[in-house]
Amino acid sequence: MFNSLSDRLTATFKNLRGKGKLTEADIDGTAREIRRALLDADVAVPVVREFIARIKARALGSEVSQALNPGQQVVKIVNEELVGILGGQTRTLEFAKQPPTIIMLAGLQGAGKTTLAGKLAAHLKNQGHTPVLVACDLQRPNAVKQLQVGGERAGVPVYAPHPGVSSEAEVPTGNPVTVARDGVAHAKEKLHDVVIIDTAGRLGVDQELMTQAADIKAAVGAHETLFVIDAMIGQDAVNTAQAFNEGVDFTGVVLTKLDGDARGGAALSVASVTGKPVMYASTGEGLKDFEVFHPDRMARRILD
Numbered sequence: 001m002f003n004s005l006s007d008r009l010t011a012t013f014k015n016l017r018g019k020g021k022l023t024e025a026d027i028d029g030t031a032r033e034i035r036r037a038l039l040d041a042d043v044a045v046p047v048v049r050e051f052i053a054r055i056k057a058r059a060l061g062s063e064v065s066q067a068l069n070p071g072q073q074v075v076k077i078v079n080e081e082l083v084g085i086l087g088g089q090t091r092t093l094e095f096a097k098q099p100p101t102i103i104m105l106a107g108l109q110g111a112g113k114t115t116l117a118g119k120l121a122a123h124l125k126n127q128g129h130t131p132v133l134v135a136c137d138l139q140r141p142n143a144v145k146q147l148q149v150g151g152e153r154a155g156v157p158v159y160a161p162h163p164g165v166s167s168e169a170e171v172p173t174g175n176p177v178t179v180a181r182d183g184v185a186h187a188k189e190k191l192h193d194v195v196i197i198d199t200a201g202r203l204g205v206d207q208e209l210m211t212q213a214a215d216i217k218a219a220v221g222a223h224e225t226l227f228v229i230d231a232m233i234g235q236d237a238v239n240t241a242q243a244f245n246e247g248v249d250f251t252g253v254v255l256t257k258l259d260g261d262a263r264g265g266a267a268l269s270v271a272s273v274t275g276k277p278v279m280y281a282s283t284g285e286g287l288k289d290f291e292v293f294h295p296d297r298m299a300r301r302i303l304d
């Protein structure tokens, strides 16, 4: 009957209008609804627990306002907390005073890094930048080729270790750190103002991958390191995000595959455990399926 969390919360409090203060008993029913909604949205269990505790603490003893009924008031608190965890304001890229701005992508294999690289390049090109893509995923067969195809679609050049790698499943040899360094030197020479570096991922977090990503970051002095994560990853989001946060100390998060069934709970999990903002969302395989992330919109998606 009540489909959205907002409706359910408002219903829980239907009879409380005019009450002076919200009591623990009033809030317990609400907490149950919020917990269920967050778990349905695939927010990680420890994150849900902490969130509920915060909501309870804020709601408990808060004056019931004249303007809002208690249900609306709790919805407002939940919304504010969600937006806060998700970074508050929309955070966009910070460009280096001295170009080129170096952006590195990191994440598990299959997260959508290579796809995102093309989209981000197209997005920045539309804003008047002159990006170049650098292919440092020398692990996954075809990753270089895939980046070249993405670059072509975006109308953005690609710096790759072997220009013209064309055979079907060729994995170029070479050191990704050297390729990254050479790519940045190339960008400087050709006056590109942004460098987007695609890096290798593994199916699970592993130390070698993390060390390689950290080495690339240090070698080129990346200004922004974006952690790319599949929104469908569910409860694993916390561990993966923590590992990447420790390994490469990323500056922002990109949530991919938001076009699927995922309700976006991973955004909340990652932002909550790392304190890093979600900056972009990917919503499909096409170049245009890309958006700047808005914390308030995501909060609404979870609440509605």
Ligand code: GDP
Pocket: 107, 108, 109, 110, 111, 112, 113, 114, 115, 116, 140, 201, 256, 257, 258, 259, 260, 282, 283, 284, 285, 289
């Ligand atoms: P990488 O290993 O991190 O570079 O991942 P890829 O960029 O190769 O993406 C893995 C798969 O996910 C590919 O089949 C992509 O087409 C697909 N993919 C990437 N982003 C999205 C997205 O936002 N939505 C959907 N539905 N598929 C995506």
